[in-house]
Amino acid sequence: MLSWLRKKMKTIMIVVAVLFAASMFYGLSFSGLPGGGGGQPSNVLAKVNGRAVDPMRYQELINRIAQNFGQNATPSDMAMIDNLALGQAVDFTLLQQAAEKKVKVSGGEIDAALDSIMKQQNIPSKRELENALKKIGLSVGKFRDFIKGDIIVQKLQMKLQAEVKVTPDDLREVMRKFPKEKEPEKIALREKQQNAFRSFYSEIRSKAKIEIVNPLLKAHDFRFRGRLNEAIAEYQKAISQMPTNPMIHVYLGDAYMAAGRKDLALAEYENAVKVEGGNPDLYLVLGKVYLGMGEKGLATDQFRKASLIAGDNKATHEKLLKLFQQMKRPAEAAREQAEIKRLEKKEKFEKEITGSR
Structure with a gap:
């Protein structure tokens, strides 16, 4: 059953x-x-x-x-x-x-x-x-x-x-498209089933009433449909409702950047760091923005902060290594390589300890 x-x-x-x-x-x-x-x-x-x-x-x-x-x-x-x-x-x-x-x-x-x-x-x-x-x-x-x-x-x-049922006409169409196909019935059935589902879904979707209630998700929807001014307004509303969420400042910054309002975008990326200063990813975001603006010194400062906060986060150190190499900052790159080697040794030691139990 x-x-x-x-x-x-x-x-x-x-x-x-x-x-x-x-x-x-x-x-x-x-x-x-x-x-x-x-x-x-x-x-x-x-x-x-x-x-x-x-x-x-x-x-x-x-x-x-x-x-x-x-x-x-x-x-x-x-x-x-x-x-x-x-x-x-x-x-x-x-x-x-x-x-x-x-x-x-x-x-x-x-x-x-x-x-x-x-x-x-x-x-x-x-x-x-x-x-x-x-x-x-x-x-x-x-x-x-x-x-x-x-x-x-x-x-x-x-x-x-x-x-879904396969008809002789369906089989003939498959054989016309794929004359060497050994199992035309399976091909015809799969294609017809997919078309049937798409048709069914398209019908119920066209009649559906869909309302996005959450302002943050509404902002995302506007943004990815290119309606940036409406997205910005919804992100601002979301910030007023969730003031301790640093990610919304990043999203608002991205929307401003897409709209060509770079100064406002930079301010929002900086606000994200102010809201949650212990998140290395936010320093990476801000550093990359500075880098895109040609401010390599400011970018390096943010990447250094990210490295200090990252601690044993190997993935972050690997990202920083690539960034410093691209920026031609050998001293900083060497420090990241040293951190990665330290963490690899730590991982190896922990595996050996676990395996011996």
């Missing part, structure tokens, strides 16, 4: 990867907020046909997308990550609404998924699962709802696929 679930566990296990990850990108967690920190007046991010987008779903997508960026991601990249995650969360909410009208999910299916997750993560009892969820501010009920959403959307996709 649940063979489809076993085949589709990859999507469900994404939830597990997020729940039990050792660390989160820029300190984000399920209670995290758009922009990577600071206060937030409301958990409502956006609405799809009147239904609020699930913040947990949005956060799970942020972590998944951020992992694809890896250590090369910059604070400025977080705006794109936020925007992509919101778009995917909106899409998922829309599909979930459509699925609820066409398919059902039983409690037994959710139980089977939970059992698989517990087995995969070596969680011996429901009580321990409950305790693990509590640590990140989730109830078992909320987690079950999250899993149910995954399953119901998968079942909708499978239902749409099952309704």
Whole structure:
């Protein structure tokens, strides 16, 4: 009965990867907020046909997308990550609404998924699962709802696929395009299923009422659609609501820079450092801006500060090494190389200690 679930566990296990990850990108967690920190007046991010987008779903997508960026991601990249995650969360909410009208999910299916997750993560009892969820501010009920959403959307996709039939005309078209294809039925079926899903999604999307509520996410949306003045106004509103979030100053600086207002952009990058002076990435941002303005001395000062604050952050020292090499600053580059070697020795020692236990 649940063979489809076993085949589709990859999507469900994404939830597990997020729940039990050792660390989160820029300190984000399920209670995290758009922009990577600071206060937030409301958990409502956006609405799809009147239904609020699930913040947990949005956060799970942020972590998944951020992992694809890896250590090369910059604070400025977080705006794109936020925007992509919101778009995917909106899409998922829309599909979930459509699925609820066409398919059902039983409690037994959710139980089977939970059992698989517990087995995969070596969680011996429901009580321990409950305790693990509590640590990140989730109830078992909320987690079950999250899993149910995954399953119901998968079942909708499978239902749409099952309704597709390949006709002789479809086969002839594939053979015309790919005369040497040995399995034209599979090609025809896959192409027709993809077209059917696109058509279905396009129809429900065209009828959907989508409203972005969160000012920061609204600003991102305006910015990536080229509506910079509106983006700037929303970023300013977001700063007034979340004054302790340095990332919004970076985003506002990026918007000003895109609008050609360099002086205002520089002021915002400097404000970001003032709000959170212990974040080396913010000094990197400011230093790169100075570098782009031809102010190599000021850029070097910011990069030196980033190095001091970075401590044992090897990725930051590697970034600084490349920057100093590009700037032809051999003394600073040598210091970064020394830091990297120190950290590599430390990593090797820690591995040896761990391996001997």
